[in-house]
Amino acid sequence: MTAKLDWSQIDTVLLDMDGTLLDLHFDWHFWMEYLPQAYAERNGLSQEEAERIIHEKIQQQQGTLNWYCLDYWSEALQLPVSELKREVKHLIQTHPDVINFLAKLKQLGKTVVMVTNAHRDSLAIKLEMTEIGDYFDHLISAHDFGLPKEDIRIWSEIQTVQPYDPKHTLLIDDNLHALRTAQQYGIQHLLCAVHVSPKLDKIDPQEFDHFETYNEIIPL
Ligand SMILES: [Mg+2]
Secondary structure: OEOOOOHHHOOEEEEOOEOOOEOOHHHHHHHHHHHHHHHHHHHOOOHHHHHHHHHHHHHHOOOOOHHHOHHHHHHHHOOOHHHHHHHOHHHOOEOOOHHHHHHHHHHOOOEEEEEEOOOHHHHHHHHHHOOHHHHOOEEEEHHHOOOOOOOOOHHHHHHHHOOOOHHHEEEEEOOHHHHHHHHHHOOOEEEEEOOOOOOOOOOOOOOOOEEOOHHHOOOO
């Protein structure tokens, strides 16, 4: 079902970052191509072999905070992951109309909170390369709590930073596991961002309301 939002019922908007506000191509390219290339060079491996090793390691950590943790990967791969990210930071881009959408939320007096599984260093690079940071009341990295959004406890931890009424809160995310834990916690309005990048397949939103472009959901 395509999204139909009653904005009068929504006071707080929780927003994911990667894939939701930002084109996921940057992250995809970094983890699937650029990092394996650096690993291949460092260890005298072929690109193919390095990709196989890294993709296997990444899969083993899926759904955990390590998956997003630059310190973990720097240690596990013996590579300066944050520095390498900076080398391709020019690829970081917001989706079309994201800034209009965020500006409109501010104009309507909504409380806007970023809740990302991204590591603080990843967040910092993305705030540096885009204008999105100006529009948030709080920027929360799941690493601050030591829990990913896949863990239901994070939704009550967020209350300690920014109290919110789950009945009047909207979460927009491209991560179905995050949407499900939020739903179990009682967050009433849930929306799946399916168009994570023009270069990647759309997400299958399964049971969730969804949208492709911000034009579809921007409050009038
Ligand atoms: Mg995401």
